[in-house]
Amino acid sequence: MSRSAADRLRRLRWGLTALFTAINAVGLVAFAWFMISEDADQGTKRIDADLLRVTSSISRLVIFDETVNFSLVTTDRLDRECPQFAILPGGTAGFQPHLSQRSCVPMNTEVLDMLAAGAVRGRTTMAGYQQGTGGELVQFRAEPLLSRTGKPFAAVVAVQDTGPERDAHTRFVLLVIGGCVLLVGALGFAGHVLSGRSIRPAAAALQQQEVLLAETAHDLRTPVAALRALAETAMTNPDQRADLLPRTVRLAARMGGIIDDLLVRARLAAGVEQLSFQPVWLDQLVVGVVEDTEPDGAQVTVTAAPTKVNADPALVQRAVGNLLNNALRYGRQPGAAAIVHITVAGGTVTVADHGPGIDTSLTEDAFDRFTSTGGSSGLGLSIVRWVAESHGGTLSVYNADEGGAIFELRFPVSAS
Structure with a gap:
């Protein structure tokens, strides 16, 4: 069964709404993905910047002559703040390791020493992730300490728990997703309004067509009935045809005038013609x-x-x-x-x-x-x-x- 023109217009409106919403939703999802990825990268960079600040500052405070001297390290505020750090020999000539006074995340000393050994052997800074003793995901930075001859004798290993950044990132993700859902809903509503406005001329034209048909049927019903009555009278009473013919002609003219007037009304309503x-x-x-x-x-x-x-x-x-x-x-x-x-x-x-x-x-x-x-x-x-x-x-x-x-x-x- 074929649908009416009004049903097709309603389906068209919903189709336009869905298309408008889908296009904007795809764009929002892409933008949200970019924002979430960027926020994750920024969190990693913030932790890395903090670790770099600690290792670079501490490496300048360590004094190495005959022995390793930590006097400047122990008096610096970094020794009492997070991120925490450790100065370890990393497999070189032994000295008493130094651990910062504040423990921000529990770490196994053997793991820290292994990281220090890797930096000393490779004579390069190492960065990455390790697991804390409590299962925490920890980001680390291990920077070798060089003597005056350029030989690495120890390493500074700084670590920081990624939990707070991950929690902040999770809140940001939820905020972005919630915002996208609200925006998609708002865009869907706006699309429905805009699609309604876009098909309004077609709906108006359809309404005018329906009105024109109804008005034509209304105005022609009486003269058509009278014309039929005259014709039937003329058929049954041939002697009255001379009198009935002029009335028939007038009725036919009236019907033609009604049709002309309705067409003019339709053209005026459509803006094609002026009064x-x-x-x-x-x-x-x-x-x-x-x-x-x-x-x-x-x-x-x-x-x-x-x-x-x-x-x-x-x-x-x-x-x-x-x-x-x-x-x-x-x-x-x-x-x-x-x-x-x-x-x-x-x-x-x-x-x-x-x-x-x-x-x-x-x-x-x-x-x-x-x-x-x-x-x-x-x-x-x-x-x-x-x-x-x-x-x-x-x-x-x-x-x-x-x-x-x-x-x-x-x-x-x-x-x-």
């Missing part, structure tokens, strides 16, 4: 509409004073015709003919009937498309209001004290 404003004698236009409308046994009276307005005559004619047809159809008591009185004065067309009236609490519903309160044709009145508003006028309705509904269609009066 054709021109000076119009409203009283003469209303009289013409009444004369061209088949009363079907109803009593229609017109009281008109000369009134000139700037308007599109075709649209105003249609609006007045809708009000008149509405009154003829609904403005009657059961079993009685309709009685309609039309007044034209001061740019206002007033159509009063003697029907059951209209529920004033449902007045706005009567002006909505595709709705009817039982006392009016909802779609016809929506067209009338659209014509009024497009001319800068208004349409209002209320009940008369003696019964019946009164519709007032107002247009700005022409100054000329």
